[in-house]
Amino acid sequence: MKILVIQLARLGDILQTIPTLNALQRLNPGAEIHLLVRSRFSAAADLIPHLSRTWLLDSRTIFAPLFEQGNLRETQVQLRSLLRDLRNENFGQIINLSFSPASSYLTTCLASPGVDVRGYVRHADGFFNPNEDASCYFYAQVGVGKSNRIHITDLMAQVAGVSLATGDWFTKYKPKKVDALPEKYVAIHIGASQANKAYSAENWAKVINKFDAPIVLIGAVGERPLTEEIFQFVGENKKYFITDLVGRTSFTELFDVIAQSQILVGADSAPMAMAPFTDTKCVNLSSQTVNFWETGPRVSGSRVIFSKKINDIHPGDVIKEIQNTILGAPAGKNVAIATSAPDGYIPQFPTSDDFEWNLVKALYMGGELPVVEDYSTILAMTQLREINQIVLEQTQQILIKKESSLHADLIARGDEIIAGIKRFAPKILPLISWYEVERTRIPPGKLANIAERTIKICKGLEHVLSLYLGTLSPQLRRSNENFALESLPDFE
Known part of the structure; x- marks a missing residue:
C-alpha cells in the first residue's frame, strides 16, 4: 500500500509529524510512505527515515504568476501538473495533517473512491468537512483561546490512526560532537x-x-x-x-x-x-x-x-x-x-480553564461532567437548551412536512443565537464547539437524511444539558430565573 501524508504547515509542524510517520512505517512495514511539504521547509523532511519519496509544493513558484502577473491560468497549469503526478501514484491512504481548511481542497482533489482519507477534506458540494473524529476534535477544541491539553504530536497520531511508542522519536540524522563549543553551555x-x-x-x-x-x-x-x-x-x-x-x-x-x-x-x-x-x-x-x-x-x-x-x-x-x-x-x-x-x-500555578478542560474530557473521553459553580454558566446552558429545542422542533417539522424553507430560516437564526452565546459564556465553549462541528460533518444529500443527522446531534446536546439543568434544585432554579431577568443578553 502507498500512503501519502500531507503536511503543509511550518518547520515545527513537520518536526512534530515525524513520530507519526515513524509509527506508520512501524505498523505498516511493507508500505510506501510519501510526504508532501512546502519547498521552503524541505530541510526537515530530509531528516525523516523510511520515506519512499518527498513531494514538494513550491507555493511561491506556483502562485507567483497569479499574484505578480494576475495570470490565473499559469497557476492552474502548475497545480494540475502536481495533482496529476500525485494521483498517478494511486495512494491507498491519504492523511492530511496540515489542520488548515485551505489544505482540505488539495486533499479532496487527490481523493478517489475507495481511498481511506483522514484529516480535513471537503464535502461533495464544496463545503468544509473536518472528517473523522480526531480531526473534528482538533477543529472544535484546539488552538489559542481554547482548552485542549493534548499535545499536537499526539493529535496527529490520532488522526493517522496510530499509537505512538517511545521509540518513534528519532530521525535518520545522528548528532555529532562539536569540539569548538564549550564543554557545558x-x-x-x-x-x-x-x-x-x-x-x-x-x-x-x-x-x-x-x-x-x-x-x-x-x-x-x-x-x-x-x-x-x-x-x-x-x-x-x-x-x-x-x-x-x-x-x-x-x-x-x-x-x-x-x-x-x-x-x-x-x-x-x-x-x-x-x-x-x-x-x-x-x-x-x-x-x-x-x-x-x-x-x-x-x-x-x-x-x-x-x-x-x-x-x-x-x-x-x-x-x-x-x-x-x-x-x-x-x-x-x-x-x-x-x-x-x-x-x-x-x-505550579492556578489554571483558569479547568472546568472547560474537564468538559472536553467528558464530551470526548468518557470523563465525568464538571460541576457548574456559577450562575452565568447555568444561565447560558438554559438559553442554549431553549434554542436547541427550537432547532430540534423545526428540524422534526422538516421531516414531517418534507419541506424546509420556513423551518430552515428559523434553524439558521437559532444557529446564530447559539454562536452568540459563546461570546458571554466561555465556559461552555467546548460544548457549543462540539455541536457546531458535528453539524459541519453532515454531508449533502436527501433532505430527510440531513434532518435525521441534525436531530441526532440536537438530541446529543439536549442530553448533556439535561444532565446539568435537570438536576437543579427548585430553589436554585428560582434563583437562576430571577438572575436571568437582569443578566441574559437580548438576542431578539
Whole structure:
C-alpha cells in the first residue's frame, strides 16, 4: 500500500509529524510512505527515515504568476501538473495533517473512491468537512483561546490512526560532537515562530548579563538583527562567554548544538520541536499567544514559564528556572513542568480553564461532567437548551412536512443565537464547539437524511444539558430565573 501524508504547515509542524510517520512505517512495514511539504521547509523532511519519496509544493513558484502577473491560468497549469503526478501514484491512504481548511481542497482533489482519507477534506458540494473524529476534535477544541491539553504530536497520531511508542522519536540524522563549543553551555534560541511570541532583545540581554555560564545563541539568518540588538545591551565582560551561531548553522548542525547543550531555552519555535529527538530538556517561555499544552517541550523535566505577555516574564525568573532545571530543583511560580502523564504538564500555578478542560474530557473521553459553580454558566446552558429545542422542533417539522424553507430560516437564526452565546459564556465553549462541528460533518444529500443527522446531534446536546439543568434544585432554579431577568443578553 502507498500512503501519502500531507503536511503543509511550518518547520515545527513537520518536526512534530515525524513520530507519526515513524509509527506508520512501524505498523505498516511493507508500505510506501510519501510526504508532501512546502519547498521552503524541505530541510526537515530530509531528516525523516523510511520515506519512499518527498513531494514538494513550491507555493511561491506556483502562485507567483497569479499574484505578480494576475495570470490565473499559469497557476492552474502548475497545480494540475502536481495533482496529476500525485494521483498517478494511486495512494491507498491519504492523511492530511496540515489542520488548515485551505489544505482540505488539495486533499479532496487527490481523493478517489475507495481511498481511506483522514484529516480535513471537503464535502461533495464544496463545503468544509473536518472528517473523522480526531480531526473534528482538533477543529472544535484546539488552538489559542481554547482548552485542549493534548499535545499536537499526539493529535496527529490520532488522526493517522496510530499509537505512538517511545521509540518513534528519532530521525535518520545522528548528532555529532562539536569540539569548538564549550564543554557545558546553555543554548538560547533568541527568536520565535512569530514576532508576537518572541522575547525582547533587552530581556535576553538581561538574562545573559546575569547568567554565570557559557551561552550559545542560535537562530535563523533572519534573526541576525535581533542578535545585534541583544549585543548592544550585553556587557563587554559577558561577550567572551557567548558563542554566536545565529544564522551560521545548517539545519543538521542545529541538531548538533541542541544535542550537546545542557538546556535549550527559548519561545515557541522549531528548535523546541527538535529537542525531543535529542532528549534535551527545555525552558520554554510562553504566553497567551500560544497554548503550551499543545506545542510545549516534550522531554520530561522541561519547564514552561507562563505569563499573559511574554515580555512580562522577568529575566531573573528565566535564570532561576534554567538553574532549577539543570539541578532538578522544584519549579518556581508561573511554571509548568513537563511529564509523561496524559495531560502533559503539571502547572505550579492556578489554571483558569479547568472546568472547560474537564468538559472536553467528558464530551470526548468518557470523563465525568464538571460541576457548574456559577450562575452565568447555568444561565447560558438554559438559553442554549431553549434554542436547541427550537432547532430540534423545526428540524422534526422538516421531516414531517418534507419541506424546509420556513423551518430552515428559523434553524439558521437559532444557529446564530447559539454562536452568540459563546461570546458571554466561555465556559461552555467546548460544548457549543462540539455541536457546531458535528453539524459541519453532515454531508449533502436527501433532505430527510440531513434532518435525521441534525436531530441526532440536537438530541446529543439536549442530553448533556439535561444532565446539568435537570438536576437543579427548585430553589436554585428560582434563583437562576430571577438572575436571568437582569443578566441574559437580548438576542431578539
